[in-house]
Amino acid sequence: MDCIFCNIINKKQDAHIIFEDESHIAIMDKYPIQKGHSLVMPKLHHEKIIDMPNDEVGALFSRVPLIARSILAATGADGFNIGQNNGKSANQIIPHVHVHIIPRYHKIGNSWARRMISANDDLDELAKAIRNNMLSR
Template sequence: MSKTIFEQIAEGDIPANIVYEDDVCIAFMDAFPLSKGHTLVVPRKPIENIYDLDEETGAHLIKVVTKVANAIKDAFSPEGLNVVQNNGAFASQSVYHIHFHLIPRYKEEYDGFGYKWEQDEKKRSDEEKTEIENAIRDRLDA
């Protein structure tokens, strides 16, 4: 099986602007950044998506995401920052190795990041909301 581009970066086979690394993960500048400081945080081991992510690695990744986000904030003072993590082609995942995008946002700089958030048009009844809640909760208890 061929290695993902992120595995190749982590192993030093492909050059990257690495800002952080440890035994579990690596953080590097996006090769096609949307804004100044756009960084990816990626586990070293190949994990396709969040559904395959173990709790220990996930906790470590979030710790590093927070650490790198604060470094970006201190270095560039963005007005905001989006943390984006996509799962599956329909959700715009293009590299099938879990990764977190840290995208600093600047008031005076167009970054090309389009983010559309619209409320679900379906008006769900209280009964349907309870069914959805219970379906999720039942699987958490399993």
């Protein structure tokens, strides 16, 4: 397996590291959506967040507030989005779990994809199906 993020973690590839501890690393996104866009990831390789034990997911997200506060202070951003993509169809480009911290600037604006409008009956039916699947796991 040749994973770009594993290569960065193992110091085989350069990156702009902004945070590192024994189990996680955060780097600047090479192709940022906004100034300050960064990625937080576990050092252990997992392709998708559903492949990770719950405690590791919690540990990953526990690093986000410190890093986000530091990004906001350094960039002067007014807010930020957190994103976490799983699989190619969800726009996951690198198959190694990572959390995007994307600073947002009031003066620049923020575009979101067009949203779907769902009927209440459809939402009720889907919610029930999701709950039923949770019970069977």
